[in-house]
Amino acid sequence: MNIHIIQHxxxxxxxxxxxxxxxxxxxxxxxxxxxxxxFPKAEEVSFLFDK
Incomplete structure (x- = not known):
């Protein structure tokens, strides 16, 4: 799974x-x-966390 975490x-x-x-x-x-x-392209992401 490709997980992306947004760090503000x-x-x-x-x-x-x-x-x-x-x-x-x-x-x-x-x-x-x-x-x-x-931000990544939608097709690159399986799961997204907005921390």
Whole structure:
């Protein structure tokens, strides 16, 4: 599963979500919008967290 996590500010982190992702061998991408990183295309995402 391709999981994307939107990170709004630098002091946030994925927390327990990251543990679940790693335990289940999913692919994860942090999107650091505070750094101007673009959002992924819809077809690239299986699951999206807005942290």
């Amino acid at each position: 500010v630098s002091f946030e982190n994925p927390g327990q979500i990251m543990n679940w992702v790693q335990e289940n061998n999913h692919t994860v991408k942090l999107i650091k919008v505070f750094n101007g990183e673009p």
